[in-house]
Amino acid sequence: MGSTGSTVTPKRTAAPTGRRAELLATAAEVFAEQGYSATTVRTIADRAGMLAGSLYYHFDSKESMADEILSGFLHDLWDGYERIETAGLAPRATFERLVAESFAQMERHRPAVVIYQKEARGLASLPRFGYLAESQRRFRELWTATLERGVADGSFRPGLDVPLAYRFVRDTVWVAAVWFRPDGRKSTAEVAGQYASMVLDGISAP
Amino acid sequence: MGSTGSTVTPKRTAAPTGRRAELLATAAEVFAEQGYSATTVRTIADRAGMLAGSLYYHFDSKESMADEILSGFLHDLWDGYERIETAGLAPRATFERLVAESFAQMERHRPAVVIYQKEARGLASLPRFGYLAESQRRFRELWTATLERGVADGSFRPGLDVPLAYRFVRDTVWVAAVWFRPDGRKSTAEVAGQYASMVLDGISAP
Amino acid sequence: MGSTGSTVTPKRTAAPTGRRAELLATAAEVFAEQGYSATTVRTIADRAGMLAGSLYYHFDSKESMADEILSGFLHDLWDGYERIETAGLAPRATFERLVAESFAQMERHRPAVVIYQKEARGLASLPRFGYLAESQRRFRELWTATLERGVADGSFRPGLDVPLAYRFVRDTVWVAAVWFRPDGRKSTAEVAGQYASMVLDGISAP
Amino acid sequence: MGSTGSTVTPKRTAAPTGRRAELLATAAEVFAEQGYSATTVRTIADRAGMLAGSLYYHFDSKESMADEILSGFLHDLWDGYERIETAGLAPRATFERLVAESFAQMERHRPAVVIYQKEARGLASLPRFGYLAESQRRFRELWTATLERGVADGSFRPGLDVPLAYRFVRDTVWVAAVWFRPDGRKSTAEVAGQYASMVLDGISAP
DNA sequence: CATGAATGAGCCTTCATTCAT
DNA sequence: GATGAATGAAGGCTCATTCAT
Numbered sequence: 001m002g003s004t005g006s007t008v009t010p011k012r013t014a015a016p017t018g019r020r021a022e023l024l025a026t027a028a029e030v031f032a033e034q035g036y037s038a039t040t041v042r043t044i045a046d047r048a049g050m051l052a053g054s055l056y057y058h059f060d061s062k063e064s065m066a067d068e069i070l071s072g073f074l075h076d077l078w079d080g081y082e083r084i085e086t087a088g089l090a091p092r093a094t095f096e097r098l099v100a101e102s103f104a105q106m107e108r109h110r111p112a113v114v115i116y117q118k119e120a121r122g123l124a125s126l127p128r129f130g131y132l133a134e135s136q137r138r139f140r141e142l143w144t145a146t147l148e149r150g151v152a153d154g155s156f157r158p159g160l161d162v163p164l165a166y167r168f169v170r171d172t173v174w175v176a177a178v179w180f181r182p183d184g185r186k187s188t189a190e191v192a193g194q195y196a197s198m199v200l201d202g203i204s205a206p
Numbered sequence: 207m208g209s210t211g212s213t214v215t216p217k218r219t220a221a222p223t224g225r226r227a228e229l230l231a232t233a234a235e236v237f238a239e240q241g242y243s244a245t246t247v248r249t250i251a252d253r254a255g256m257l258a259g260s261l262y263y264h265f266d267s268k269e270s271m272a273d274e275i276l277s278g279f280l281h282d283l284w285d286g287y288e289r290i291e292t293a294g295l296a297p298r299a300t301f302e303r304l305v306a307e308s309f310a311q312m313e314r315h316r317p318a319v320v321i322y323q324k325e326a327r328g329l330a331s332l333p334r335f336g337y338l339a340e341s342q343r344r345f346r347e348l349w350t351a352t353l354e355r356g357v358a359d360g361s362f363r364p365g366l367d368v369p370l371a372y373r374f375v376r377d378t379v380w381v382a383a384v385w386f387r388p389d390g391r392k393s394t395a396e397v398a399g400q401y402a403s404m405v406l407d408g409i410s411a412p
Numbered sequence: 413m414g415s416t417g418s419t420v421t422p423k424r425t426a427a428p429t430g431r432r433a434e435l436l437a438t439a440a441e442v443f444a445e446q447g448y449s450a451t452t453v454r455t456i457a458d459r460a461g462m463l464a465g466s467l468y469y470h471f472d473s474k475e476s477m478a479d480e481i482l483s484g485f486l487h488d489l490w491d492g493y494e495r496i497e498t499a500g501l502a503p504r505a506t507f508e509r510l511v512a513e514s515f516a517q518m519e520r521h522r523p524a525v526v527i528y529q530k531e532a533r534g535l536a537s538l539p540r541f542g543y544l545a546e547s548q549r550r551f552r553e554l555w556t557a558t559l560e561r562g563v564a565d566g567s568f569r570p571g572l573d574v575p576l577a578y579r580f581v582r583d584t585v586w587v588a589a590v591w592f593r594p595d596g597r598k599s600t601a602e603v604a605g606q607y608a609s610m611v612l613d614g615i616s617a618p
Numbered sequence: 619m620g621s622t623g624s625t626v627t628p629k630r631t632a633a634p635t636g637r638r639a640e641l642l643a644t645a646a647e648v649f650a651e652q653g654y655s656a657t658t659v660r661t662i663a664d665r666a667g668m669l670a671g672s673l674y675y676h677f678d679s680k681e682s683m684a685d686e687i688l689s690g691f692l693h694d695l696w697d698g699y700e701r702i703e704t705a706g707l708a709p710r711a712t713f714e715r716l717v718a719e720s721f722a723q724m725e726r727h728r729p730a731v732v733i734y735q736k737e738a739r740g741l742a743s744l745p746r747f748g749y750l751a752e753s754q755r756r757f758r759e760l761w762t763a764t765l766e767r768g769v770a771d772g773s774f775r776p777g778l779d780v781p782l783a784y785r786f787v788r789d790t791v792w793v794a795a796v797w798f799r800p801d802g803r804k805s806t807a808e809v810a811g812q813y814a815s816m817v818l819d820g821i822s823a824p
Numbered sequence: 825c826a827t828g829a830a831t832g833a834g835c836c837t838t839c840a841t842t843c844a845t
Numbered sequence: 846g847a848t849g850a851a852t853g854a855a856g857g858c859t860c861a862t863t864c865a866t
Binding site: 161169201205 | 239240241242243244298324325328353360361362364366371373374375377378381382384385397400404405406407409410412
């Protein structure tokens with residue numbers, strides 16, 4: 001996870017705090033705006049009001065910044081998803097809760113989600129980012145299982161092409177991070193609710 | 207655009223042919239796989255079996271390759287969209303045709319669509335890519351108008367949040383380019399049909 | 413011009429100091445020896461004992477090095493010329509002082525003068541070097557006016573072809589920078605005096 | 619001399635004719651305008667209405683073009699100078715004839731003279747341009763001898779610093795190539811006469 | 825004679841990274 | 846904690862040159 005394991009923070013993979021957290025937030029914003037590859041550490045440093053070299057007091061490398069950003073996001077995401085999994089709700093309710101949780105994570109980690117969306121494929125080839133592939137697998141299993149349970153119990157369409165629907169839902173939800181800004185008039189929960197409704201019931205008149 | 211203005215190709219901005227087209231296809235694949243910024247011209251050249259410098263016999267710059275790829279795609283896309291616009295169909299049918307046309311373009315220009323998806327924001331700031339913003343505007347108008355017509359005539363849900371639905375549909379359709387491969391068992395039209403059905407009618411059981 | 417605007421150097425466009433000044437001196441020597449275009453930044457860096465890329469910590473570009481070299485020289489030159497202009501001396505004395513000042517500048521800025529001589533035409537087309545044309549115009553006006561005043565008051569030959577004489581003098585003086593080395597036996601003022609004498613009185617026996 | 623020694627031109631170092639001569643003239647102009655190093659063969663080819671590669675049918679290399687241009691000029695120059703040398707005239711007359719001959723060569727070979735002026739130092743290090751140094755030596759000997767003879771017989775100033783005067787004259791005469799255009803109102807001989815007069819008798823009133 | 829296409833070396837520049845201060 | 850200066854590897858691009866057609 002790229003945690004430095006300092007003695008000050010006894011919790012494993014403690015969330016970064018203070019200056020470190022600010023710098024990560026800055027880096028995440030820039031990565032999200034310009035893309036990981038097109039971002040230079042100088043841009044991050046400029047935005048943080050320091051020189052490029054000074055970043056290396058806080059982080060090992062540009063890569064480790066991305067690592068910490070992404071793993072922090074995925075850590076929180078799975079915390080939330082696990083709570084839903086263990087709640088043992090019906091498929092449709094599970095589905096709605098998963099969408100809501102995803103939007104909640106976008107609220108907390110919007111830049112990280114954008115980075116995940118755009119860069120996961122490229123970064124996943126690096127050993128240190130092995131957890132990305134692992135997370136994707138778990139993600140697919142969770143959503144696919146939910147869809148299949150829903151088809152089985154009749155709450156989702158009979159004959160639904162589950163792999164296709166999975167990709168549809170996955171992309172549909174995450175890509176929202178590109179435009180989603182929680183400072184709008186609607187609460188995050190409202191947007192998530194409307195989104196889930198569109199996916200579940202379609203946009204056609206019934 | 208490097209149009210040769212030869213008498214053989216009366217169309218403006220004639221589609222590149224021969225070696226040039228091959229190289230563009232190669233470049234588009236690499237851009238789509240690795241991202242524009244992370245792609246080196248050497249990678250493109252390697253894949254094309256030539257040296258990096260040799261690319262510059264055919265193209266002015268890396269940027270101009272991206273330009274030609276994107277403008278070629280958008281050119282074809284609008285050809286198709288315009289045919290649908292002028293057909294004057296009912297909202298739902300228009301919607302279905304637009305989704306089908308989008309998938310048809312993905313079949314022809316899959317890498318270009320991926321590039322468009324990932325890099326449009328970054329490239330749009332360059333003057334030469336001004337047409338990207340212009341295309342986005344037209345795109346939004348077309349889809350938004352279709353959604354509004356559908357709400358008005360009762361074929362889409364009353365009270366549909368059109369701007370939200372627009373973004374939902376836009377992302378949902380284009381992001382499919384990342385995984386869509388026409389060489390599967392289903393025809394492009396079939397996939398498009400199922401996709402449109404999910405968006406229109408939802409994945410829930412009626 | 414990279415002026416730091418520090419409170420220590422009240423003069424506008426403070427002359428570069430320290431490392432920066434050393435590097436500029438090195439660059440100027442190489443440009444003068446090999447020509448701007450034939451000079452590679454690697455050669456400059458080698459001579460300065462660093463790697464080519466390291467130059468870019470100090471300067472924006474090869475072009476900006478030439479810029480700083482030339483504008484520094486012209487700045488000092490006009491400082492000197494202005495003092496002579498405002499002294500309001502008779503034409504012949506003005507002429508002698510201008511020649512002396514020109515040689516004095518060659519002593520301080522010899523490589524810059526050589527660069528100016530050889531590259532001004534080529535560089536002047538770049539917008540950032542617009543001041544070269546401006547300086548040339550002022551230069552011509554100053555010398556031409558001096559020649560004309562001398563013809564008018566009888567200290568220069570009646571019927572002197574002033575435009576021709578101007579070009580003669582201009583080239584004659586500046587081209588000396590190619591061979592002039594102040595470390596010779598004669599002082600700069602002596603060489604300048606002999607030079608002025610040749611131009612004014614000719615090399616023939618009276 | 620880079621002559622191809624074709625059987626059609628039995629004369630040694632035959633002056634290039636036809637297409638070849640045209641191309642050399644074009645190349646000389648571009649070299650003179652932009653400098654040897656800053657000139658690309660593509661620019662020359664463009665100006666000649668052909669592709670860069672096509673030049674290599676006519677010439678071995680860019681270097682050999684410069685070679686042929688410079689050696690052609692020096693060949694003609696020494697033809698003229700030798701005629702003056704063998705005429706055995708008095709120093710002042712020799713001087714005047716040398717200046718006149720120099721201007722005559724500028725009329726025929728103006729771009730070559732400019733190239734010689736700017737690039738001789740840089741090119742002289744290449745083995746094939748060994749004749750440049752040789753020519754410079756002869757040149758210095760001829761002019762220096764003339765000056766010394768003039769001092770000895772009293773036609774030039776007693777105490778004239780001959781090496782200084784030589785450099786003065788050399789630069790003064792050749793640098794005129796930069797601006798000299800024979801299409802002006804004055805004939806070449808007239809300009810040369812005025813020039814010689816300025817050098818010999820000065821610009822001051824007697 | 826000239827073109828079209830490619831080569832290979834080298835150029836200017838960028839950038840992640842290091843390290844003494 | 847941060848700066849200033851440098852490194853070294855690469856990256857995009859240029860250009861003289863070659864050669865089959």
